[in-house]
Amino acid sequence: MAEIVFDQVSHHFGSRQVLSEVDLTLSGPRIGIIGANGSGKSTLVRMINGLIDPSQGRVLVDGLDTARDGHKVRRLVSFLFSDPDAQIVMPTVAEDIAFSLRRQRLAPERVAEHVEAALRMVGLLDYSTHPAHLLSSGQKQLLAMASVLVTEPRVLICDEPTTLLDLANTRTITGIIDTLPQQVVMVTHDLSLVEDWERVIVVHEGRIAADTNGTQAVPFYRSLLS
């Protein structure tokens, strides 16, 4: 489990203030982030692996400053986006997973072992030589997940990972997320996914509006919108 600290973090895009003086420590195994579109939740999680640097304040992952040590942080923190098409780089399934391991310069046999384990975990073992772009949306998201988990990160950030998926694929993805040993921080609009989680944070207009368990955070968020 990594300790993720937001220390007086503010961020603006041009003149638009997106986050305001956020102080937060994320250390539990499952953390849900909910909030309306434009509330700042995606910006918040993108700061965890240095995709966005804060305009003010700092974000630390196990003491590493994400703005200064982004490359070290990204070895600890992986990111799963909502659009799997934009995450797949290589033409075939196994090659895309192996691509994540290129910078580790492992022996081909070791790469094959890791790839097979990742394919088995997401149930795509029979698709290893399949063209990645011919997979269904759900299978593409499973591939994207395998490609980020093969590097064995300590933290997995998921930014609306089920937005483009049907119910069956949503269940498959969330079923896998439930069993992961990694710390998971998940942004979602599907409130049912996080309502039984121990920690759910409500982001509203760039501030932390609630930081509690899912049972309390979800009704609070609903009341906030009504």
Add this chain to the structure above:
Amino acid sequence: MTPALIGIYRPGTSPLHRARAGAKLVMLLLLTSLLLAWRSVPTVLLAIALTVGLYALAGLSPKVLIQQAWPLRWFILLLVPLQVLLSGWQVAVTIVGTMIIAVLLASLVSLTTTTTQILDAIEGLLRPLPDQVARRIALLLALTIRAIPVIAGLADEVQQARRARGMERSPRAYVTPVVLRTIGYSQRLGEALVARGVDDQ
């Protein structure tokens, strides 16, 4: 016939599948250079026979061979009569034949070589350059290969949306969304690459 069917690796155990990616790339360069240097009808006919033989050696069917040349069909239909009219049938056969053979041979390399093997070969060939530069060039190639089916898919979606709005004849209703969606895709891809630590040391 969609771009998805063109140039995608087909697993196999043929001598061409087992050959080193670097050697195949060098041979591709050599053969196409020879074709350009000795442009004549007999050379083209010989090269066609060699190409068909290489496809057979790789265990690839004539259908796969035709699939690779299929995207050139309109270009060929336009170019052949024009060349026959302007320069005679020998020149037409030489120019069009050289072009088809070059495409078929390039496709044969990608049909029998995984992208990972091509990346490794290119990184090897670029070894005199700094490591990160070589990796970036190899990555650029991988992304180019990957972008073909993605952008074709985007264009197809835009085409359908244009039809649904009854704007089939409007080039603007086609070009603008394709360009904007391609830029959006490239931004999301760039973000995902950073998140995967692709450019990190």
